[in-house]
Amino acid sequence: MATRTRRSQRRTEALSRERIVEAAVELLDTAGESGLTFRALTERLATGPGAIYWHVANKDELLAAVTDAVVAAAVAVGRTAGTRQSPPEKPEPQASPQDGIRGVALGLFEAIERHPWLATQLAAQLSRSPWGTVTPRMFESIGQQVRALDVPESSWFTVTSALVHYVLGAAGQNAANSASARALAPGVDRARFLDTVSTAWEELDPDEYPFTRAVADQIRGHDDREQFLAGIDLVLAGITATQRREPRPGQE
Amino acid sequence: MATRTRRSQRRTEALSRERIVEAAVELLDTAGESGLTFRALTERLATGPGAIYWHVANKDELLAAVTDAVVAAAVAVGRTAGTRQSPPEKPEPQASPQDGIRGVALGLFEAIERHPWLATQLAAQLSRSPWGTVTPRMFESIGQQVRALDVPESSWFTVTSALVHYVLGAAGQNAANSASARALAPGVDRARFLDTVSTAWEELDPDEYPFTRAVADQIRGHDDREQFLAGIDLVLAGITATQRREPRPGQE
DNA sequence: GCACATCTGGAACAACATTCCATGCTGGAA
DNA sequence: TTCCAGCATGGAATGTTGTTCCAGATGTGC
Missing domain, CATH: 1.10.10.60 (Homeodomain-like)
Known part of the structure; x- marks a missing residue:
């Protein structure tokens, strides 16, 4: 002192x-x-x-400022298409918009992984002032890539919102995983942690949780980042599937 | 007293x-x-x-119990395919799995709408113990519908995770909207609130936020519930698009 | 060198979660 | 009935938190 x-x-x-x-x-x-x-x-x-x-002014404002600062850095990194600290001379010559979206999403994903508190704070900040400074930041970064897709302008808002929402939900959940994996086993590999979870799910009530028990084993080998990107690709596939067709399908 | x-x-x-x-x-x-x-x-x-x-035991445990109770009620309602308080005699004879998923998702959506604090608490609870009692609940409800789709078992976990994550992110954000709309204008329609947001976005820096400014006007007329379901449909479309093909596409 | 707005830090305060403990209550045994 | 053990209760007390207040230090205009 x-x-x-x-x-x-x-x-x-x-x-x-x-x-x-x-x-x-x-x-x-x-x-x-x-x-x-x-x-x-x-x-x-x-x-x-x-x-x-x-x-x-108070703690809330401090938390808002903290969240905003971290998010701003995250989407700035993500905007260079996902590779961390790439040399800024040639910023991704012919990167596809899909890769751009994956880059921004991964930037946020990794930010939440580095700062586990960010998941909770993002939810809190979005609840407090949903249209504050943090939402436009994410919206802009992802939206710019959406614009580069062949999506009609009338769908820009909906499509970008869907992507942002998925990123928020998935990154939050996955951040929680890595956080408790770290807390539970500091040195041990996360395989041990995933095994614990998988076993716990397998011991659920068979009547109430048949599906959860069935997929419990799939937890063991899974990689958070891969699965996160798989979800992104799912949404991207849905975008190209629904936006490329001519007028509209008669019935879903 | x-x-x-x-x-x-x-x-x-x-x-x-x-x-x-x-x-x-x-x-x-x-x-x-x-x-x-x-x-x-x-x-x-x-x-x-x-x-x-x-x-x-303490406040954290109380919040966990509260969150779990509300989520349990929400997915129980959602499981009856989305219609609130439908007579339990004939529980949706030929409801499609897609409608089932929409139903569960809407159940959670409406729960968060009714209890705005649920969004933050969900994030907090998932951060504290990601594989606690609340995750399996959502996982099971949505997963049972996913199983009814023609998705190969190896993809069950990934697909269900993507849906759950989207629901969490989207419902959280939309709950925030309705919450602040209520706080800002108790009696006035939310059109006034959306107009305020839209105007704020239109006044952002044109260099930093070109996309956000471009879609600002789309905020005005939009309906939270419709947009939420549009996102669900986007993911569903992505699922059918990527899972129906025979073995695997050569390159994405 | 002097006054002014900007900026600082220690002490004080109310509200909070939590703990402690003396007391009340209920169901069963004598 | 009377008694007792133990579950259950509520009021007082504790330590920590966010926040406010204010006397004073600091650097900048004259």
Whole structure:
């Protein structure tokens, strides 16, 4: 607790909204959602609550800013078609729109994997102000790729919404997996964790859960990322299937 | 505040886990997520904290129980193919699996619409214990319909996951809409709310948000439920498109 | 060198989840 | 009936949280 060097540090590393957000992200990553408290923040930034409250209105606004910052970085990475830190000289010469969508989706997927708290926060932020700054960000990144498909403009909104919603739901669930896999077995491979889940599902009531028991074994070998992309491809296939036909099918 | 009749009521309406969960749901519905406090619970149940803690371990467990109860009711309704309170005598004679899936999805959709806090809680519960009691419930309801499609067994898990994930993401987002529409304009129609959002999107930076600005106008007339089902149909179309082909397409 | 708005941090406060414990109640045994 | 064991209860007390208040420090205009 460096209490004596504060005055000389004052303007050397001045407090700013960005520094607060940065510290909050680190706290969330290391200590989890319950680890982000104003007291921990003041200690980490060697300051007092008043200083923080001068830059952010309250905890909700801080969480919103944190979520927005991480999402912004995620879709920025995703926009370069999914390869992490690709050299910006030739940004994917003839990447298909499908690959672009996979890239953005994977960017969000990996962001949630890196920051497990992001799943909950995304849901919370979308509930609090659904049309805030985070929704347009994802909407824009995916929508730009949708526009590159041969989808009629009247369907842009619906199609993009479907993709965004799938990404949100899937990434959230998969982030939860990796989070508890990490918590349950820090060093052990996730195979052990998946095996536990699979066994638990196999022991469900046969009358109530026949289907879940039947697919329980498929959990064991599965790869989160592959399955996530398989879902994306499912939606993409649905898009091309329903948008390419001439006027409309008589009955589904 | 009936403080005097407590002793005679003691065993008349005994405290139970179910009564606590029921009261918690009502509190969440009327006062929002922040309205569910142990103090409010004790007042509503005319008891003390110790009595509640005798039945539930802590707030997290209470929230898990509450979420599970609401989800269980939702998929039970959805399983009867989407029509609310249909007479149980003839439960949908020749309903297609597609309609079954739409029914279960709509059941969850409407549950989140009725209980706006459910979206956040679902995300939180899935993050805390992803393979708890709520995931198998949704998985089973949708999976039983997937099995009725002509999908090969090897794809059951992937296909069902994709559907569940879309439902979670879409229902969460749409619940957020109706929630803030209600909060913003209690009596006014949601057209006014959608108009506000649309205008906000039209005023975004043209360089950063060209697509979002382009589709902003499509927000105005759109119906949450229709769009939700359109997304479901998109995934269903993708399923039939990719699963009906004989062995496998050479390249996507 | 002086005043001003900007910025800081410590102390104080209300609300919260949770724990503790003395007391009440109920169903069965004497 | 009377008693007792143990399930069940509710009020008081505790520690932590988000948030507010305010006296003072800091750097910038004169």
